[in-house]
Amino acid sequence: MEKRKLIDENGIRLDGRKWNELRPIRMEVGTLKNADGSAYIEFGKNKIVAAVYGPKEVHPKHEVLPDRALLRCRYHMAPFSVDERKNPAPSRREIEISKVIREALEPAIIMEDYPRTAIEVYVEVLQSDGGSRVAGITASSLALADAGINMRDLVVGCSSGIIDGQVVLDLNDIEDKEGSGDMPVAFMPNLNLITLLQVDGIYTKEQFKQAFELALEGGRKIYRMQREALISKFFGNTQPASAEEDEE
Amino acid sequence: MSAVKKNYVVETIRKAQMKELFMKSRRLDGRALDEFREIKIKTGLIEKANGSALVSLGNTQVMAGVKVSTGAPFPDTPNKGMLVVNAEVLPLASAYAEAGPPDENAIELARVVDRGVRESEMVELEKLCIVEGKLVYTIFVDVNILNVDGNLFDATSFAVVSALRTSKIPEYKAEDDKPKLTGEIIPLPVRKTPVSVTLARIDDILIVDPNAEEEAVMDARLTFTTDDDGNICAGQKGEPGTLTPLQVMQASDIAISKGKEIRKIIMEATG
């Protein structure tokens, strides 16, 4: 199969981005009223809703953890989210991603504060583009903060990868499929601790380092937007006032 | 509350002992922090399989078997053979294993091992096309975990790679786009030997090849698969713990250098 070029001679990618540029991103917190916490993210063509229920009673009862919360996570792609209809039953890919998302979020949650309860995180991909798991993590962590669950930090996800032999930030669908490597990373930005890392493709030692650092750099940019989305939901445009002005 | 605890619980004093030894760069079983347990590889034990390997990594024991047939290719790779890796932790493998369909741990295991084999382009899948878009070889690698004592990722990877490296497959040609055996037996075309190296972080110490006891107390797990040229071709962090960026880089260096040593062992055992 002949391969099309994904980066042109001026270093511009198929969708017009430079190597270190993110796709357009939009986030909104509190979009689902029934959930205890929720968030919506558009990340390139990804459209993803995340919802949190809990802490709540654990069912079945034998799964109760006596000293901490039980975190459950379900990443799921809508049948219409991809070019060819996806079977709605969970695939092996979705089961693995559900697991790594759960493990990416858990370090941020103070699990010991909610013994004998379950915290459920649902990530529904309504439309998928490259990088849906990291966008899902970014949205899930907003939903957890929205739900008012004690957290050490937010978790932000971002991926990098290799296309046409070059390390680039944030692969879209075509770059993910036709490129030669994808590296989703999630981390707690204030603590600077990695909570998810997956590597796919062939990286020299130098490329690995470069791609890893690029993903972290992209993640820090996304964190600023994540922050704004949360602040805007809870505080709108208001400013905190000093206590003296408060007549409460 | 349930009477049966699904996870292996390590005694607190043993955990303390383990951590004390780490400070002296030693482990409870006498290994250095970057030392693997003994790796034993036997191939060709299953005559009815096209390739097989029994790998022991300390007390962890894993059997991989390769079965080859033909079928339609994946739509996005019409000119390549198909390769599928599957893993199952058998109920006889430990007191904590249960019968039933693969759970998320077994699925993750199979997918991470699959990625290492696939991304390294170990198997020359483009040579396994019979009629483009219609007929290709399908390679199924099924892994049975026989005894669990930690680090299933590496043991499984070694077994899959060893089984593939020693696989002999029946040759097919196409007649009206239908498969027909030529009667020849050919070696499965492979060009690389990917090696998986798994590390565990316990507190701020990184160790390679964690055994079950070490896994039970580890904070995070990190697997890297490297190829013959020292490239990284797959990676996966696991467990609900964190790693610093520095630990990630250290782990990748260790995986590259350990990978070289283990590649020699695999190549020796598989000819």
Added chain:
Amino acid sequence: MMPKVVRKFVIPGDVIAVGDYRSGSYIERRDNQYIALRVGLAEIGRDEVKLNPLSGPYIPHVDDQVIGKIIDITAFGWQVDINSPFFGYLPASFVFGKEFSPSTHDLSSKFKIGDLIAAKVEAFDRTRDPQLSIRGPGLGKIPKGEIVKMSPTKIPRLIGRKGYMIKMIATQTGCELKVGQNGIVVLTGTPEGIVKAANAIRMIEQEAHVADLAKKIQSYLSGGAS
């Protein structure tokens, strides 16, 4: 003039203050940093840091007044939904007294499934479901009223300093407000009064972080624009 308290909007992971302070709930100390664990309004005083969260579940505390719904009747007591990760449990012996016996007393004669009660958290340590009692003034079955829910973390705002806010709503609407720390409020009064009081509660819910909230509510209740 220096403000006594500096206020800051924070999200989980934010550094509220650096130094040496007394610190309250929802704050984790890392070395000399005080880190927010919730979205909320942080207050940094001379020697104390506080965080008033703006969302989150109701976690019971002993002596809290809660409003709950009977959802199950067992042989020895009632299970009560108290809008929390943990169900409340009201033992029958707390209601019928020491002579309670499951064979002689009919629990549903006292409270039926669906009944609303005001109760007090008698005991809770997170290892077992919180135990409730109805001994005390104003506790027991709530016969009628309009139920309004708000985020449990904003109940202190509804009550206000020394009950200022809630007294103001009660006097200006002629309603009686029964408040559960678990985020449930029951209003009784005239239909107009109830609508007005419910609107005021909704305003507090939405603008709990706003500093001049009491003025806004005052202005709404006295007929000004909301």
